[in-house]
Amino acid sequence: MFAFQNPHPNLIAALESGGYRVTAPRRAIANLLEQKQEGFSVEALSDELPSVGRATVYRTIKLFHAAGVVCKLATINGSHMYSLCRNDHHHHHTVCVECGAVEEFRVDAVERLIRQISEDIPGEIVSHHLELYVNCGACPETKGK
Amino acid sequence: MFAFQNPHPNLIAALESGGYRVTAPRRAIANLLEQKQEGFSVEALSDELPSVGRATVYRTIKLFHAAGVVCKLATINGSHMYSLCRNDHHHHHTVCVECGAVEEFRVDAVERLIRQISEDIPGEIVSHHLELYVNCGACPETKGK
DNA sequence: TTAGATGCAAACGGTTTGCAAACCA
């Protein structure tokens, strides 16, 4: 049911196959991303990479997002964050409200449900957002309570 | 299945019962809100009320949101907007991507589904977001196509 | 060699804050 972290979401490959140059800053960003289990804001990412200009980090994440290798998700407070995309197919996310860990899940029942709702409302559903906020039960923050 | 617009979400009453003062600017904002069928950004609202300071509009909407009489919802592009809350119970929204019209709906199947997913994932679901983006089929923008 | 990528700094849009003046209860 779940797609837990596939070990090699290849960001560099995504650049190459998109016809983009593989530069030192992009490599540094990709390396950092590949070891992240949690969701992150571009700002925080940029702080972790002082040698790369802020604008470049924003531009690169936007690139990865367009290529479909990172996904954008909403936080509980309405701002948004990104996470590595480990799953080719349409999927949804759980976000731990304590530690920020992001998991992907794909439940066909969600799509079925949306199709069903679609029959009951006027107009046509063109897209949807679904995010689940959890206490993952595995992070130090949760265990400490 | 739907909770279509209840005619009298009383914003002023919400202020009173919260122990807040009923002032002229707040009354003006409430009046404007009560005739809105669509979602709105605070900025746009403020532009429609040039006699009220921008900061006051932000503060007042935050107040109404805290009181549960307006709800915050995500747009398709990641920014967020508000809409009058016509339904006391937990509900979800459809947002027309053409005209911005917001409808509330409450489908028990959604909650049932979430409970079911809950059994399959580690940890505990503490909250969720679900938004459906539609072509409402009734707005001039849609009809024009 | 050269189109594409970078870093900087300035501009941006939406939102919040500090503060003195105005106002409701």
Add this chain to the structure above:
DNA sequence: TGGTTTGCAAACCGTTTGCATCTAA
């Protein structure tokens, strides 16, 4: 009257842009 609320302007935060310089291909 006194504590709230207001408006203004300045500050703020995350993000984007213009531009001259650098670099991967």
